[in-house]
Amino acid sequence: MTQTSDAPDVLVEVTDLEVYFPIKSGIIFDRTVGHVRAVDGVDLSIRRGETYGLVGESGCGKSTLGKAILNLEPPTAGSVVFDGTDIASLKGEDLRHARKRFQMVFQDPMSSLDPRQTVESLLLEGLRAHGLDTDTDATRARLRELMSDVGLPVAALSKYPHEFSGGQRQRIGIARALSVGPDLIVADEPVSALDVSIQAQVINLLQDLQDKLGLTYLVVAHDLAVVRHISDRIGVMYLGALVEESGGAELYDVPLHPYTRALMSAVPVPDPQVEDTREQILLTGDLPSPANPPSGCRFHTRCPWKQETLCDTERPQLRVVEVSGASDSHRVACHFAEKIASGEIQRHEVEATITTPGFGGPDAGPTAPPEAYIGV
Amino acid sequence: MDDNTGPSRRPTLGDRRKERIDALATAGTVVDEPGKSLLRSAWERLRRDPVFLVGAAITLVFVVLAIISPWIAPWDVTANPLIDKVRPQSNPVPGPEPGHLLGADDRGRDLFSRLLVGSRQTLVVGVFATLLGLLGGITLGALAGAIGGFVDTVVMRIVDVMLSFPALLLAFTIASLAREPSQWTLIIAIATTQVPIFARLLRGSMLAQRSSDHVLAARSLGVRPRAIVFRHMLPNAMGPVIVQATLSLATAIIEAAALSFLGLGNPDQRQPEWGQMLGLAQRYISEAPHLAFYPAGCIIVVALGFTLMGESLREALDPKSRR
Amino acid sequence: MTQATQHSSRPGAGSSEPLLSVRDLRVTFQRQGEEEFHAVDGVSFDVRPGQTVGLVGESGCGKSVTSLAIMGLLPGRGNRVSGSAIFDGEDLLTLSPSAMRDRRGSEIAMIFQDPLSSLNPVISIGRQVTEVMERHQGLSRKQATPKAADLLERVGIPDPKARLLNYPHQLSGGMRQRALIAMALACNPRLLIADEPTTALDVTIQAQILALLKELVVDTGTALVMITHDLGVVAGLCDEVNVLYGGKVVERGGRHGLFRDPRHPYTVGLLNSIPRLDAARGDKLSPVPGSVADNLPWTAACAFAPRCSNAIDPCTAETPQWEGDQVVGFRCFNPMGGTR
Amino acid sequence: MLRFVVRRILQMCLVAFVLSMLIFVWLRSLPGGPVSAILGERQTPARRAALEAALGLDQPLHVQYLRFLERASQGKFGVSTKVLPGEDALQVFLDRLPATVELSLLALFLAIALGIPLGYMAARRHGSAVDTGAVIFSLVGVAVPVFFLAFLLKYFFAVEWNLLPVSGRQTTGLDATRVTGMFVLDGILTREWDASWDAFKHLILPAVALASIPFAVIFRITRASVLDVLDEDYVRTAEAKGLTARVVRGRHVLRNAMLPVVTTIGLQVGGLLAGAVLTESVFSYRGIGDALATAFREKDYAVLQVLILMGAVIFVLVNLLVDIAYALIDPRIRTR
């Protein structure tokens, strides 16, 4: 484990971050009738050199949070202080220049590479945008270095993305992120589109690069095992907010939030013996709509430990709890975390409720016919 | 590298394994096969597609004819060698005779030559109308797609209104707005009908590009917005537009014919154009239907050529239809 | 054919007669102007009533094509299927289309990966369930409706009566997958083929669906062919596991045996590639190097040889033969462990 | 749903208002005008001026438009100068409407009845000779000028084989009772079967000519749409359920494939109105298209204004209906 020293050197400090997407509707002119609360009040800090993992179910706002941290999705409220500057309030050229310090790696290695650019021009683009390509020889050397960093032959520079396999494309994506020499890399599901063997290759690569370049990672994934494998600290997200945060091993050993427990127990392990004996906490129902989140604790509708009081009225804040095995960097947002840990509160059945996906978007008209025929 | 924490034992791999990993990782051979470029595989498919080949052949013949017709036409299209044979009642359109394969029109001009040379105007109108339409459509679509927001709303409302007008009616309106009809009125009128189609198409694919990861990636790299639009969004969004342009050529030719048939074309009717020839033929439809038949046939065949080509191009480029 | 294996005990594998017996299944795609491509290259396996058989492998190894070939659902043109798939004494591959239609949905049912796109968006859930019963059990729509509600209830959809009237878009991903399963179960099929039924779902939902499938197999004695690329899923669910690579089964075993003592380097590689929740952080994973694109043709070599850390000379010169029987075995010149 | 309808109707009003202004300005900015249409060769500057003054055309454009609005607010849309002089333009429209409705309905019916099955067939046999043949046939439908097609139809069916009447709406001298103005319907309502039959015979040829373009469009959309749907996962699911081919085809493929087709049909109404201009003229069919052609040629401003505006309104209304119909087929919209 590469835990940093006692005096944490914080690289990114996220305070009270909110990202709301307006839902528009209206008779003649659209007006906002509600919001999708994709990210709904997140506090977190990422230390220099660490890997922070973010897990949660699909649609809980992981990607949005990741993008908001990089100001690729303008936050509705809150601040993101990156090494002393508030990125969330940056705009235009300032923001563009600041981007040199933080980069992103995407989930789908194909769609995140412009199919019409050679690898070389893909990589050069970042250099150019930040005026790093002044010297031709140095640039060439830099490109070579990048390629060898991500384990691709130099010959690949002149090829197009479609000429590579999935894993290789992801390497190109990583090289692109590295090209401008960032401190922070936000990786949004960097391996979930890949086959297991390729996935492992990329995970290894990410780790190697971190060791070599001293990078800080924010890794977003829905696969708890992957996150657990690469992260120093893990944040568990549910419906736009963090419900638990702790060191990786500790989270596995002492999960405090009911949701974390359920999540943990749901991950299948490729070992029949474990599988046969594993106790599963089966959640009922699905993630509620972020456009209309439940009151109080967001998880109370599915929580097997839900209590009559508090849960559906008051929204729990992240806090450090006194539970054996939990360190003081372990925070959880549950009113009854201690009682659940001590066994005082027992699990019970939950009646499933139906969650209707989607949210009243604007009146979508009928699908248009193929455009090509309109002219006839 | 041992997995002592894991509950099950796993065989450790031999030394060769490390070698192999290293070798492969550094060599990382670039594979050619799996992602054969869409264009290349499309071409492979097209090369064997009889529909495409027929379409392309028709188009090619037409284009070549249009280019060389003035030199190979047996007669000057403005001359009226058979004028003295024309008698409004007894011989309104002189029939075929040696030297005049298809006879003459109602002013004694060689019909075959006019048909041949007519391809030229038709091509010019079709191509320029499509080009202009492309230009307008790309501008509007790119504006809407790149800027978004209010600009998008306004541009798209306009485009929707234009789209809801039947194309021919719209073209007719535009053409009739011109104080003096000319070939350019015709071209502009038809281009106008194409603009909303291209604009919507481009805007749609621009929007798709805008929310695509590779654009987001460029943005996160700090690439300047203008470069994003011109280097990433536009080139990638152009595919469907190009295919549509092929199909639009057919529509443009048909529309041009219809408009000049209605008398909105080049006022100088000496230069032959198929639609205008059709229009003239209308007076003789009872007595000399062949006068209408030839240009109508030409229009159909050429439109067919472009359509077949465009359709198969579209199918070839559409990954969905690659079953 | 003997039943005994040294590795696994088989709950529910009571009957000795296989319900489905796939032998030497080959599917060849031939697209205009392209070379022949063997998507499935001689796959054989058996499925017994009440048994869950897993087909695992990386993307493109032919899992889906295998299942579609058995169901007779491969897209119309450009493919050739050979071999046999004996179901209940009849070869499904040679059945007439109409006879096949009679079997599909009643005796053999299938669940697909993407629950949204696999449901017809404009037809209510209820109708989509009842139409199977109308078709195969000769019920009227009226008669079928209460049964459909029961079915939905059985697959764990709350308030089933109301759900019957819902459309797919009104349900969440998990509910949709349940509805699909309800459709598959409508006529109590004897064989259920599930092609990556949980890949599109979240882990918590996946757990729900897997629990449901497990329960079904136990309760009804339905045989289940589980297609997945997730070895974790296989470990929890399957009695027998077939590992596919490049269109061939490269290893087969009971789940306990296979996970404890994998023989084929590919299986080992897969296992080593998976980060485990119960493992410590920081250990390097040991993945299979390279990618599927490096494959060699099976006809003259072991397709896996270029990626194989155990490869020896014959690997690139001959096709490895199946070592073992219909219950356990592998296809390798230089297997791991080497106890055999 | 209701909100959706209200929204669309309000939008339509807005569009109609803006359109009325555009049309107003457009017409008056065209060269020429009703004055030359009325005076012809006898036109002199003085007579022109007198007539313009009498018709109020000498006023500044905005004054004219305000006057127009004022009259329109009283339900008067101006008086026809040439199409049916002295008649209120709205009345002209209402008089001509039934004829065009009757004709368009039949044409649309023909286009649908032919286009959808053929499109489906072509898609099922994608790439075969049947498919290519159908595509070519549809293209001919688009590319053949209406007058030429009309001539051929009339020549063979009316003149040579004497099966159908050449033109018009009803045989002259036939003493039929008029109720709705749709002659076929009138005949049915009054039980004058021969009148109805006679009117129907008059409809066939123009309807065929008018249907040629919508047919081609519907055919091509159907084909493309069926091709798309055949690829969908849910069709495979339906097959996996062992449903009969008929059910798969009807309930699963066609129903989904119809969605874009329905929209197209709505869009075709605009095309039908445009197509009616030529078709009605060559078949001496007294409908809106014929009125529009005359009004344009003779610069009958009031009639042109009303016809274009009403055409747009009809178009929007039909598309509203189509959208409602669409919502009925597509629960994704209905249950929103």
Added chain:
Amino acid sequence: ADSERSDDGGGEGGGGDGTFVFGAAGAPEMFDPFYATDGETFRVTRQMFEGLVGIEPGTAEVVPELATEWTPNDDGTEWTFTLRDDVTFHDGEAFNAEAVCYNFERMFDQNEAGQTAGEYWGYVMGAFSNDAENSLYQGCEATGEFEATVSISGPTSGFPTMLSLESLSMQSPKALEEGDANGIAAEGEGFSFPAYANAPVGTGPFTFGEYDEANGTISLARNDDYWGDAAQTSELVFRVIPDESTRRQELEAGSINGYDLPNPVDWAGLEEDGNSVEVRDPFNILYLGLNGEGNPALKDLNVRKALYHTLNRDQLVSTQLPEGAAVATQFMPDTVSGYNTELEPYAYDPEEAKRLLAEAGAEDLTLNFAYPTEVSRPYMPDPEKIYEALRTDLEAVGITVNVKTASWNGGYLDNVTAGKYDAYILGWTGDYDSPFNFVGTFFGNLKENDFGTEAYPWGKQLADDLKAADAVVDDAERGAAFETINQQIMDEYLPGLPISHSPPALVVGPGVEGVVPSPLTAEEFDSVSVGGE
């Protein structure tokens, strides 16, 4: 309902029962000829109405109709009409001098809208009651039961010939009164007409039946109380068939019995099929208008003459115009009195033309030469074809032609009036047999004419001469005066270049008899009978 075809009526001669169905190219505007302006309306009203004077069938000659005779006073300002005494209107009202004067006063006394709408009255009479001193018409007096005296402000060649105009027909005073015939009003951009406009009551051989607007048919019934010979068919139907080739097909299918303006191309074919094409004598003139204002070179008479010599009008007439068309020698057809038979057509002589141009220093003359689209007139069935021929001739002598065009109602006429073209093609169809109706229309109004004669030194002279000639009371004298003027126009002025006269035709199907083609396209169908198949 009765679905009998229209063509199976019997042809038993006088008072037969047949129905004559005529294919009209356009719909009538209304049925009060006074406010009407177009031929399609007049064609219908002509069958129901009669004027004081009529036109001899087949000619342009004025003959007695409702008046049996008329005599002017010496200075030609008072005209006494002796009326028929055996005439009643369709509504049973008696036709007498009072009715005549009622009609004149009705026409004279128009409100503001009526003054604009009463186009023909304004055209021939010059003014209405509110501007009485400028009006040709000064009053009408019933000097006996069947004798009416009409006074006019001065003598003119047009009076009383102009009374043969359809617009000036006699209508039933009672019906006029009841139908509020003068209650025309300007509304919006048009005129709204009183009820009478759709319920016409005249004295003619046919009475108004109904206008089936929805089907585009107008049916008239035989007037059994007609004072003259009763119509040969019991019903007369006009069917509106705008498309030319459709009219032909309808005729071929036997569903109409005749139609107007058959395409010259079809004449032969129609005849072959057993129809008869009745060619009318040309009563029109096609000319090439020139505008010296726009192009000063054209102010030179030699240049205009040169242009005239370039035109190969013989070829034009023989190859582009229907048989029976003739090369024009002056601005009127030979059927009009005052036609100068001595005039010879300008010869086709490109060499001479070149010489004249060179002499005038206008070798590289450039002309903005225009033709109208979307129109077909009796004098130019297909303007573009004629234009093309003329243009070819002009270009042959080295003149540069800029092609200009606009649609007839879409700016062409306006541009001609506004002098926007250097050269243009236009023409005129006579309203009645009067030389002034031709040359007077062209050059009589100095301020406002398309030829811009005001700018020429002789312009005023010509206008004055024309007025003087028109005021000559004696027919022969007047004819001579106009002949002189015609000669001057052609030899000395040449304000424009008269091209040709074209004969319009009409065609009737087999079995139809009694159609007498009229140069004025003023056929009366009461004499038409419809035979069997």
